[in-house]
Amino acid sequence: MRLWAIQRVTAAVLALAVAAHLATILYAVRGGLSAAEILGRTRGAEGWLLFYAVFALAAGLHGAVGLRNVAAEWLGWRGLRWDATWLAIGALTAALGIRAAWGLYHA
Amino acid sequence: MKVRIQRDGGMAEYAVAARASQTVLDVVTEIQREQAPDLAYRFACRVGMCGSCAMEVNGVARWTCRTHVSRVVGADGVLELRPLANLPVIRDLVTDMAPFFEKWSRAGGQFVPKDGVVPAEFAVVPPASPQRREADAGIECIGCGVCYASCDIVSWNADYLGPAAMNRAWTLVNDERDGARAGRLRAVAGDAGCHSCHSTQGCTERCPKGLDPSGAIAGLKRTIFWGLA
Structure with missing residues (x-):
């Protein structure tokens, strides 16, 4: 039940976050893309840090819960050991994403 | 019409005369009475009240007593019957509920x-x-x-x-x-x-x-x- 709720709530977050992310990409690449331009936008910007931290956390959790279900139903991979594996993969995905967002903020 | 039935040891094939208003349960009963007395299947009320005659008819689970052959028989004139999916088979068309x-x-x-x-x-x-x-x-x-x-x-x-x-x-x-x-x-x-x-x-x-x-x-x-x- 908790995993199901996490999956639904993160899906709702991702629906908005992905849309905002794509819109930002479309806006940012107009007239060419450069590292300096990206950093100019993200450096020291708490709003973007918060947005991408939440985005990365939701993506990590959503991916891990989804993979757990797919693996259980299609491959029969069930049990505590697999749950721990998916939790680790989800936490790693989220951590890498948040680390990247922090890097852009702090660069 | 050709009727293929999943039995212990593989698919068995029977030929049954097509009749008007014939149900799938009629076909199974005719096969058991006329051709294969050891065919196991389950039914009771024959009128859609008890729910015991359910089987897979051409791949779809149905009550056989409430299913007319004419509505489900394939274009090739074949009727394929198997026991209900997702349940252990006791014998032939009978599953353990x-x-x-x-x-x-x-x-x-x-x-x-x-x-x-x-x-x-x-x-x-x-x-x-x-x-x-x-x-x-x-x-x-x-x-x-x-x-x-x-x-x-x-x-x-x-x-x-x-x-x-x-x-x-x-x-x-x-x-x-x-x-x-x-x-x-x-x-x-x-x-x-x-x-x-x-x-x-x-x-x-x-x-x-x-x-x-x-x-x-x-x-x-x-x-x-x-x-x-």
């Missing part, structure tokens, strides 16, 4: 009166109340197992409670006389319960009584999410 009903009890399918005793007075339940309507919508299930055999989730996870058991649980969750609501909601939550349902609605599509187990499962998800989250 024990795991199916065992899940009803695992899903909290028994009515438990409030405070443990049935009150002396009849309970007055307004038929038009929203809760009673929800319960009424699912109460006509006769436990034939067609939904269970049509459920992908059961085929992926043998522990999954299945549509009929959770449809039953949903009728009791909406029964205001019932006293085991919390325990029942816990019993249907989790990997083997309502949260594993993909809402593909094979159960609702195939239910011969026109019930909506998929909607019942969605109701359980909703109730648990807003009640216990």
